[in-house]
Amino acid sequence: QVQLVESGGGLVQPGGSLILSCATSGAVSPLALGWFRQTVGKEREWVAGISPTGRTTLIDDSVLGRFTISRDFTNNTMSLQMNRLKPEDTAIYYCAGANRVQFAKGVQPDYWGQGTQVTVSS
16 A cells, blocks of 8 residues: 655745655555645645656746755655745645656646645744
8 A cells, every 4th residue: 555644844934945755655666756735725736746767857837946856765755845935835735646657747646645734934
């Protein structure tokens, strides 16, 4: 059974940084992994994706240049480095996995984590 568990959310001031982590387990082979976020009253939106090999990463234009996605095969984790955070980045962030060669915008996940809250506020 595939499990995705996020950690690292919290409260940060505008301009600050956070690193979100997603621990993965139970997959027979590496999944394409991605991050989504959702705020109250809005649809969940794709933020970033990384291929099963880790060689290819995709970042949404709204966070390009500020967020970086990466994965560590040693401990089966994926990370989202978030810099220069803005109040509009406030959301619940979800880790997602898919049996695909890439996790681009529009890919429907096969697996979801439970989410972690990120709040950007002074």
